[in-house]
Amino acid sequence: MKTKEEHLVNDKLLTEFIPYREAVGSLLYLSTISRPDISIAVNYLSRYCNKPMQSHWKLVKRVFQYLKGTIMNEISFNRDDKIFAYSDADCAGEPVTHILTSGVLILRGGPIVWFTQKQSLVTKSTSEAEYRGAISSIDDICWIRRIGNELGFVNPEESTTLFVDNKSLIHMLQNVHEGKSIKGKKHIEIKRKFIQQHIGQTIEVKHVRSCDQLADILTKPLTAKPFVNICNKIIKVEC
Structure with missing residues (x-):
């Protein structure tokens, strides 16, 4: 099994045909309007839009997998009117x-x-x-x-x-x-x-x-x- 350091050394830039920026943009929209639970992940991934690596694309797909598994999650409000x-x-x-x-x-x-x-x-x-x-x-x-x-x-x-x-x-x-x-x-x-x-x-x-x-x-x-x-x-x- 490869270590974390070996994975980083073997990491490569994504080709221009992979829609990394578009994927992160859609996740950013979702994290802004209804899913605060993915905010930190999307914030991290958005830092590499100029030169994304293969490891970043794997993380993008993991976020989409998480969203698919929690598709029924939503923000709900109770009657508490205090901020x-x-x-x-x-x-x-x-x-x-x-x-x-x-x-x-x-x-x-x-x-x-x-x-x-x-x-x-x-x-x-x-x-x-x-x-x-x-x-x-x-x-x-x-x-x-x-x-x-x-x-x-x-x-x-x-x-x-x-x-x-x-x-x-x-x-x-x-x-x-x-x-x-x-x-x-x-x-x-x-x-x-x-x-x-x-x-x-x-x-x-x-x-x-x-x-x-x-x-x-x-x-x-x-x-x-x-x-x-x-x-x-x-x-x-x-x-």
Whole structure:
């Protein structure tokens, strides 16, 4: 049996006749409108549209096989009218560049906004990676709250809960006021004023156990058990 390294050495570029870009484009559309469970896989595959390898094409076919086996899965909504969000980041998740991947999941009775995003910077710690991911989630939460306020289904006086699984991150977000700069973190204080306007007012940050962090499905490949556990909480099987 060949090792992983031998497979990588023997990997070859795809021929121009294989519709890799078209396949990834169709998966990207699906992951955007109804299947958050394939977001991280599609995000990874879309990074190689210019020079896809045979191994990437095999992964594309695996995603299609997964979709075929879960064709009855769908997003369903309950009557919970409260908005809450999950934010997570995978520090140095990119094996070559070590650039972080962040994920945001916003729910109102079911998932309404989600995305997986490869950031443009390399972070020096997990806390900093999650800090940057939290800033993205706060931006989206504020956008959803503005729309909800205009439509009349969001109470502007009620804060939105943001769940994160890093206690250091919570400390960083809650200590952004004047005179409370965090030692060694001056290089990320450019967003301080933005956070200061929202933390403790429109947004309440709470800690959640890693096993209950729903945004994990958007930032890193998971083993079968945690993957199925998260899928069961955000996607239902059509009866």
